Amino acid sequence: MNILLGAIASSDANALLQEGCSQLPDQPYHFAHVCAFNDEILIQQAERYPAPNRTYPVGLVCLGFNPHDSGLTLFRERVLVALLGHLENTEQIMSKLTSLGYSHNLGQSEEVIAALIDWYDRIHKNFALAVQLALKECRGYFALAAIKKSSTDNLYCATLGPSLFIGQNQDGCHFASDAALIRTRSSLLIELECGEMAELNPRHIACFDSEGKPRKKSPLPAHAAGHFDYHMQADIAAQPLLLAQLIQHYQNAQLSGFLEQLAAGHQYQRVLLLASGSSHHAAATAGFWIEQIAQLPVHVEYASEYRYHNLIVERNTLVIAISQSGETADTIAALRHAIQAGHQDTLAITNHPASTLSQLAKYQLMQYAGEEMGATSTKTFSTQLLCLYFVALKLAAGKRIDISIAAAELNFLPNAVAAVLNLEEALKQWAQQLAKVENLFLIGRNLHFPIALEAAQKMKEVSYIHAEGYPGGEIKHGPVTLINRTVPVVACLPWDLMAEKMLANLQEVRARQGEIYVLSDVGLSSVEGFYCIRMPRKLPLLNPVLYTIAFQLLSYLTAIARGNQVDTPRNLSKTLDKE
Structure with missing residues (x-):
């Protein structure tokens, strides 16, 4: 799952950011790093935390598994926004901005939000108010951070759902979407709730409610903030934001080139799904989706049984193998069997890009669920479902079937999942x-x-x-x-x-x-x-x-x-x- 981390210090924010990053789980991340100082903003992209060559008072780090989507933008060299999650009403806001004279070529959701903040700031000459007004106009499930390039004395963060934790110490103030990243440097943490915004400077934290009115927040002991008793509990709780991010990647066309290939008109006449355990239940659900949305016949097989069938190989069949680890022996053997039997177009849906299944398949679709610490499948199952839903949509789009209603449901999913929790x-x-x-x-x-x-x-x-x-x-x-x-x-x-x-x-x-x-x-x-x-x-x-x-x-x-x-x-x- 992507992570947002920010700091503002009287001298150097790097120490706060570096300490936060040192608390990350031992897994690969892509870093997008922001340094802000003296009305300048520098953005670095790297596979590890970059070592800055100078001190800077304001900084942000966006961490994720997808190197193509950092959720970060510097709009017209004026407004920097880091987005974590999914903006639901992107098209509606883009339409408004276009009517106000902004380019209709705004791409990612973070650019749309940054442009909206920029417009309100130009009207009101008040950046804090601009962030608040933009937030009120947005719908979705996301957290964000914002910096005005010409005034880097303050750092702003806000949320429409995901947790954001804020701490303060003698060096300055910092915030994170994961409390574990900042609790070692702050004994007390403030948790922002849905619709709230905070203005941070090195010596002060000011919180505001959804109406822009100042709100006094009672801090929590750092050890209790964002704490879960069990890994399974944490994995379940992570799903609204995780699914929001996956939807954002999909809508930005940054999940898999194969999905765009499908939408461009790659025609298949049937789909074969191979999986075991929970992944087989995801495959069986997808069978209904593909038949209903894409109007294609689907066959769902237990991977452990598929090898022992007398196969009838039909042309123009898309074979999809599903395994969260990508190392499930039955699923790997089933996919090999399908390839040896003559199936040419194979897709692996997995959580691990370097896995055996990913390397064996012709195409790959990553779940980007992050490490699942609990032994039983939770967030990897829900991300499998969502990836398979994406495949159903793109198969339908390739057949020129109207998918507007089915695709629109994605916008409401993260908040609905949060409501279930x-x-x-x-x-x-x-x-x-x-x-x-x-x-x-x-x-x-x-x-x-x-x-x-x-x-x-x-x-x-x-x-x-x-x-x-x-x-x-x-x-x-x-x-x-x-x-x-x-x-x-x-x-x-x-x-x-x-x-x-x-x-x-x-x-x-x-x-x-x-x-x-x-x-x-x-x-x-x-x-x-x-x-x-x-x-x-x-x-x-x-x-x-x-x-x-x-x-x-x-x-x-x-x-x-x-x-x-x-x-x-x-x-x-x-x-x-x-x-």
Whole structure:
């Protein structure tokens, strides 16, 4: 996940930035480094923290995994903006700026925001007010930093969702999107909330609410700010920003040249998806997307079984192999088998660019999920889903199918995911009850059946409950005989064309005195034995991502309630390198 770090000091900000970067996890990053001094701004791009050849009072560091998108721009040598996340209403703001005389060739979202700040600053001659007014006009899920080149005495940071932490010591003030990067230099940290902005100078921090009014913030002990008890908890919480960044990369056409090739009209007649474990559930979900959006036939195979089929190789087939590590032995063997059988166009979706799977495939699509410290798949699963959704969109675009409605859903996803995370207290109540059972069914229909399978796998992996995923319509064919007061059913119930049928399925469960737990995007009343949590706004195609994250949170909370060690589940390995 990308990281934003900034500092302003009375003499040299480099010490604060360098100390922050020394706290980074041991993994490769691309650095975009900003030095500001005496009305000058220098920007450096590097693979490691650059050693400046002079002191400077103001600095920023943008760290990411994608070297093509630093989220940094210096607009017309006047306004510098660093963006972390996704701007939702880019086109609307661009249209306004064009009418005001700004170039319609504004490219990245950070350029659009910088131009908007520049316009407000020209009107009001007040840079702090300009940042506040621009922020009020923006929609999305992002954090930003801003500097005015002609006045580097102040550094501004603001957020529309992601966490931003601010600290102060005798050297100056600093902020970061990850509290771990600054807590060693500040004993107390301030956390900005959605819509808030801070003005920093070497000796003072001023915070403002979403209306631009001064707001006094109570600092937190540094050790408590941004702290998570478990890696799985941190990985789940990281997903709104992570998905926002991935969407931003996609909309900037900076994820994969292959995606743009698809959109240009590369025609395929069918798609074959190869994967194992959680990745297979992502593939099964993508099968629905590709058939619905791109109108192509899809075949989804377990990688471990694919090698032993009598293959019929059909021309113009796109083969997609999915593995977060890129080292899953079954998936590598399946892709090799497909290539040897004569399939020429192969795509690897993975989190590791140097992996065996990436090198074996003709094309690559990186997830940019960062290191997943927990043993069970959370953020790597959601980024797999999103990458596969991108493929479905581009396959459709290549066939000249209108994708405007499907693509528009991406803009609403990060905030919807954040809203799901806000359901933690309600899900915790469910977890306290589910922690007492040893058997459990999870059901979904259509797009949500693979999500029920993934939810069941999560329950097995971390809570050690015997959980089974089923299509809602299949519960009556056998499983219904096992349902009673001690075997509850958890259901995905988005209010769509399948909702009435799912309610009928749940009536069969109710008739056998089975307890029912329902996730739905409509307000259903909870009564004894029927418990409902209302999900955020409906995203007809991307709903599976929202339900996935709700189930991740439920599995985590259930495991905690059972006293399990969620980060090191028994008998579970992160990467399976044996067939």
